[in-house]
Amino acid sequence: MTFRPQMTSFTQGIRPLGPLRWRAWDGIVADLWHVEGQEGGGGHYLSPDPRLVVFLDDGAAAVDLSERADFEGARAEVSVLYVPAGRPLWSRITRASGFSHLDLHxxxxxxxxxxxxxxxxxLARPVLMQGQPRLRALAGMLAAECATPARHSLMLDGLTQALLAEVFALPPEEAQAEARGGLTPHQLRSVTAHMRARLDRRVAIAELAAVVGLSESWFAHAFKHSTGQTPHRWQMQMRIARARALLEDRGLSLAAVADATGFADQAHLTRAFRSLTGTTPAAWRRNGPSRPAIPVAALQQK
Incomplete structure (x- = not known):
């Protein structure tokens, strides 16, 4: 079902210079407006949905914006604004001018x-700023796709993501992680998913670091900060947890379990299993329901 923004608006002294152009994809509607405003004109806007507005030319110099009807604290020459859901906005045109803007709902x-x-x-805080050349270029490419569709919505979504990164001044993920001293939640989920898909072998630090685009040394530090364990220890817990699950199948030999979980042989599996559980795979299988429950932290990462 296509998303339809519910905007309540009232305008005066503003007239369209052409038909509205728009595109819609995956929870976004993009509107491209070309209008002419008369001095003293303006409008009031309110939407239950968040939106991003980018002026594509210098028309913003003729528009004052405010969250108050009396225009106390009004901002002039704002060419990019993020308006959270449910936040009112008033505009006032200070001199006759034509202008174009792209609205993303x-x-x-x-x-x-x-x-x-x-x-x-x-995301509940408004953002009002003057557009930088890179930001205006991204918005211009989106506007061109609204005016004359030529590319798949994947391009539109990529441009939107780039716009959001510019508007909210998002730093690189590595910088975010460094500020926190660890991996971001998304990075940790990506790494543990990569490990879980490769329980039949030990995954090298370099390979894990590459998954999230970090250096090996920084990744090892950030991973331990986030989990309290080294990547090797975390992987070992996941592999032993998998071995425990396979041991439930009594038709599998211990050698087969060792091979399925990336250990060199049955003896290698036995040493690693005992170091984490305090018992051997054979004893674990033999004890059945009476065996102790041993928490494995790595299993908590879904």
Missing amino acids: FDAGGLDRRLAGVPGLD
Whole structure:
């Protein structure tokens, strides 16, 4: 079902210079407006959905914006604004001018999905700024796709992600992790998923670091900060947990279990199994329901 933004608006002294152009995809509707405003005109806007507005030309110099009807604390020459859901906005045109702007309306979860895993981001706070050349270029490419569709929505979504990163000034993930001293939640999920898909072998630090685009030394530090364990220890817990599950199948030999979980042979499995559980694989299988429950922290990462 296509998302339809529910905007309540009232305008005066503003007239369109052409038909509205728009594109819709995956919880976003993009509107491209070309209008002419008369001095003293303006409008009031309110939406239950968050939106991002980018002026594509210098028309913003003729528009004052405010969250108050009396325009106390009004901002002039704002060419990029993020308006949270449910926040009112008033505009006032200070001199006759034509201007174009791109509006991106997000559904209730569209913005959250695209910014998931970014720590400390307050989506309830408005952002008003002057557009930088890179930001205006990204918005211009999106506007061109609204005016004359030529590319798949994957391109639109990529440009939107880039716009959001610029508007919210998102630093590289490595910088975010460094500020926290560890991996981001998204990075940790990616790494543990990579490990879980390769329980038949030991995964090298270099390979894990590459999954999240970090250096080996920084990755090892950040991983231990986030989990309290080294990547090797974490992997070993996951492999032993898999071995325990395979031991439930009494038709599998211990050698087969060792091979399926990346150990050189049955003796190698036995040494690693005993170091983590305090018992051998054979004793674990033999004791059945009476064996002790041994928590494995790595299993908590879904």
